[in-house]
Amino acid sequence: MARWQPGATQRLVVAAVDLFTEQGYDATTVAQIAERAGVTKSTFFRHFSDKRELLVAGQETLSRLLADGITEAPAGASPLQAVAAGLERASGAMGPANRELGPRIKAAVAASTELQERDALKSVGLAAAMTAALIARGVPDATAHLAGELGVLAFKRGYAQWSESQGDEAEGLASHALAALEDLRAATASLG
Known part of the structure; x- marks a missing residue:
């Protein structure tokens, strides 16, 4: 060695x-x-x-990238537009190695209660980072929490679709995460 x-x-x-x-x-x-x-x-x-x-290697970096994207979003951006900027920033750091590992990580997490618990804690940490960045922009607390949670869900859904897709190699995670965020935004509108 x-x-x-x-x-x-x-x-x-x-x-x-x-x-x-x-x-x-x-x-x-x-x-x-x-x-x-x-x-x-x-x-x-x-x-x-x-x-x-x-299995949570890079969580701090991912949290920072999401928060940085939110912080640097244009001043007039809505909370979800700021979250979209965070998703774009974080997605830009994900490459072919991340895409290739996705389905295998998903299978490992699905087979272990301990890893499922750790994955849930990762989601909480990512949401907290986005929520804090939104609050720092002046977004009201409840709105910031909801937008942060939607951001995590969009990232996870987009990552799953991206890593499992057989599509264009040039197609990055950002397009999947942003499409998932738009789907979630539309779903919240239908809640009534």
């Missing part, structure tokens, strides 16, 4: 997703993940506190 190779975080995530898919989350050990990624256990623990954290 090489002393140091770049991309340890990404290699650990891919190794974990592969192992979770092959043998299940509960049967996978940190040692197996580290070995598959070509790193030591101590390197694993420099990047992640435990194996649950592997």
